[in-house]
Amino acid sequence: MQESGRSRRLEALCVQYVERLHDDLQAVMAQVKEMSTRDNAASGVELEAVCEALQRIADSAGRFGYDTLSEICGEVARQTRQWLDGDVLPAPYTLAALQSRLQYGAEQLPNLDDLLPAHATTAQREIASVRVALLGDEPLQRRALGEALSALGYVCREYAMHDVDALTAWQPTAVLIDESSVPRSRWSAWWSGWQSPPHLLVFADEDDFAARLSAIRHGAAGYFVPPLDASLIDRCLDRLVSGPMPEPLRVLIVDDDVELAEHYHRVLDGAGIGSWVVNVPAETLLALRDYRPDLALIDTRLSMCTGREMARVMRLDGAWRDLPVVYLAADDDVREQALTRSGDAFLGKPVDDDALVATVLSHVHRARGSRRSVARDGLTGVLTYAALQELLEVEFARTQRSDTPTSLALIDIDHVGALNAHHGHASGDYVIRLLAEHLTQQLRFIDQVGRYAGGAFCVVLPHCNPEDAQRAIERIRLQFQSQMQTNNERCDVDVTFSAGVAGLHDASSVEAGLDIVDQRLYRAKLAGRNRVLGNGDE
Numbered sequence: 001m002q003e004s005g006r007s008r009r010l011e012a013l014c015v016q017y018v019e020r021l022h023d024d025l026q027a028v029m030a031q032v033k034e035m036s037t038r039d040n041a042a043s044g045v046e047l048e049a050v051c052e053a054l055q056r057i058a059d060s061a062g063r064f065g066y067d068t069l070s071e072i073c074g075e076v077a078r079q080t081r082q083w084l085d086g087d088v089l090p091a092p093y094t095l096a097a098l099q100s101r102l103q104y105g106a107e108q109l110p111n112l113d114d115l116l117p118a119h120a121t122t123a124q125r126e127i128a129s130v131r132v133a134l135l136g137d138e139p140l141q142r143r144a145l146g147e148a149l150s151a152l153g154y155v156c157r158e159y160a161m162h163d164v165d166a167l168t169a170w171q172p173t174a175v176l177i178d179e180s181s182v183p184r185s186r187w188s189a190w191w192s193g194w195q196s197p198p199h200l201l202v203f204a205d206e207d208d209f210a211a212r213l214s215a216i217r218h219g220a221a222g223y224f225v226p227p228l229d230a231s232l233i234d235r236c237l238d239r240l241v242s243g244p245m246p247e248p249l250r251v252l253i254v255d256d257d258v259e260l261a262e263h264y265h266r267v268l269d270g271a272g273i274g275s276w277v278v279n280v281p282a283e284t285l286l287a288l289r290d291y292r293p294d295l296a297l298i299d300t301r302l303s304m305c306t307g308r309e310m311a312r313v314m315r316l317d318g319a320w321r322d323l324p325v326v327y328l329a330a331d332d333d334v335r336e337q338a339l340t341r342s343g344d345a346f347l348g349k350p351v352d353d354d355a356l357v358a359t360v361l362s363h364v365h366r367a368r369g370s371r372r373s374v375a376r377d378g379l380t381g382v383l384t385y386a387a388l389q390e391l392l393e394v395e396f397a398r399t400q401r402s403d404t405p406t407s408l409a410l411i412d413i414d415h416v417g418a419l420n421a422h423h424g425h426a427s428g429d430y431v432i433r434l435l436a437e438h439l440t441q442q443l444r445f446i447d448q449v450g451r452y453a454g455g456a457f458c459v460v461l462p463h464c465n466p467e468d469a470q471r472a473i474e475r476i477r478l479q480f481q482s483q484m485q486t487n488n489e490r491c492d493v494d495v496t497f498s499a500g501v502a503g504l505h506d507a508s509s510v511e512a513g514l515d516i517v518d519q520r521l522y523r524a525k526l527a528g529r530n531r532v533l534g535n536g537d538e
Contacts, residue, residue, distance in 0.1 A: 021057065021061065021066075022109060023444060023472065024444050025057060025102070027468065028054060028057070028102065031463075032099050036096040039092070042095065044084060047090075053446070054074075054077035061073065068105065072102065072104065076102060130241055131172040131174075132156045132157075133156075133157055133170060133176070134157070134176050136160070136181045136203075137181040138178060142178065145176070145233075148426055149233065154237070161186055161187065164187075171198075173198055173199065173237075174237055174240065176233065180203070199221050200219050201236065202220045202224070221236070222237075222240070248272075248273075249274060249361075250274050250275070250295075251273055251294065252275070252287055253265060253268075253297045254281060254302070255277070255279070255299040255328065260299075261277045264277075264297065267356055271361075273357070281304050285317075288320060294324070295325070295367070296311070296314065296324070296325045297326050297328065298325055298327055300329040324367045326347060329347075377436075379433060380436035382436050387450065388450025392458075392514075396504055399505040400505070404463055406503070406505050407502065408502055408503075408504050409458070409459040409473045409499050410456065410517040410518055411435070411456065411458075411499040412457075412498055413431060413432065413435060413456075414529040415493050416432070416495075428455070431484070434480075435480060443472065447460065447462070448460045460504075466535045470534035470535075473501060477499065481496050494530075496530035499524060499531075499533070500516070500518065500520025500524060500533050501533070502516040520537070
């Protein structure tokens with residue numbers, strides 16, 4: 001079951017990637033085409049944006065089997081980088097030639113129409129196939145919980161203790177036992193006789209260490225106490241059934257010993273950790289920007305500087321001030337310097353392979369956990385309001401400095417209050433999480449989503465004009481509406497979303513830009529909801 005689930009998730013991920021890749025590639029091609037039709041040369045800022053976008057596509061396309069597209073985008077990105085490094089602005093006819101190369105690469109992608117039917121069955125959470133058995137001798141409790149989980153899309157059946165044989169025969173994915181009506185002494189013998197038991201979730205009145213310890217000793221994978229929140233059970237089931245799909249770890253190796261750096265790369269690769277090797281220290285800053293690592297592995301004795309100096313140079317850029325650094329050193333003197341000056345950890349040479357992997361994993365996971373707890377919303381996983389505000393200020397400064405477009409979208413779920421009132425806050429939380437997933441999966445790699453308030457989200461779309469942003473949000477609106485209609489056939493609340501879109505680059509400040517999209521969102525609500533209003537809808 002695990003293997004088939006993994007295959008389905010990989011298939012869904014591939015489909016989602018191709019959908020987004022179509023949009024990313026078309027956006028780059030449109031930008032190149034526009035620059036190629038001008039009378040004057042493109043600006044360095046515009047070329048930089050094209051180069052970065054193409055490099056991202058080149059880095060990812062090969063992983064999904066689109067090697068030709070990856071090679072073409074990488075080739076065009078390198079050519080663009082050469083122009084930028086040499087302060088050469090290409091003539092329009094030169095860009096026209098690149099446009100034809102990119103068009104050939106785009107033709108290597110499968111047709112979206114051929115993928116969407118598969119996407120409709122695999123990219124959704126597939127919880128309709130998750131069977132949850134509710135075991136307890138209190139009918140009202142069972143029924144209330146069953147209705148709440150059914151509203152979230154699970155297949156639920158209720159059983160009393162005398163029906164455990166029928167429960168076993170049904171072969172559920174998970175069993176939720178109400179210990180307030182069925183004490184552990186009554187069900188533990190039956191459960192221990194189950195050769196391949198499903199996931200066990202326990203609902204009990206006791207909220208103490210001893211009760212939880214006893215539950216996990218009986219195999220419980222989830223423990224819940226009153227008041228019962230179906231959204232917490234939904235999140236637990238999602239984790240148990242789907243399993244985590246973490247972003248691959250990325251380590252930057254800075255060592256001018258070519259053979260030793262390659263050895264570290266192979267050791268990390270064997271442990272499933274991605275890495276990028278820099279043998280020329282002066283190329284480190286470029287590698288940081290292109291690779292965006294979770295951790296830097298730095299030799300303390302580089303040819304042109306010390307490891308400490310390298311870390312200090314990296315941290316001059318605020319983006320890398322908190323990047324974890326692990327030093328590789330040969331003696332205790334260097335160790336003392338590394339640990340007292342800007343380093344986070346130390347490994348003595350010769351470096352033990354197991355110690356290398358363990359150190360990298362512990363520091364990366366700790367750093368990611370810290371960033372996630374500070375910057376990510378607990379319910380949806382998108383940026384918190386505080387992190388969103390910081391991002392908006394940075395993006396506003398960048399768009400004013402570079403004179404390139406950045407768009408904002410303010411999105412709010414329609415009728416979420418009625419949904420909470422009629423079906424409970426668990427249903428509202430589920431819809432909020434679902435919209436967050438739609439936004440993060442369907443938008444481009446460079447776009448950012450933040451929780452604005454309640455059922456509202458703010459989307460930041462760099463290098464994107466308001467017209468293209470409105471089309472992108474409209475496409476997501478239609479997909480979200482379609483999925484909600486499919487998932488909520490029995491729901492009497494029409495769940496959709498409304499949105500306002502505007503250009504941040506056209507505003508005098510972040511507050512002014514937010515005011516504009518807020519006003520357009522308000523007008524979308526007044527006009528009947530379930531629509532996206534932008535520049536042309538004044």
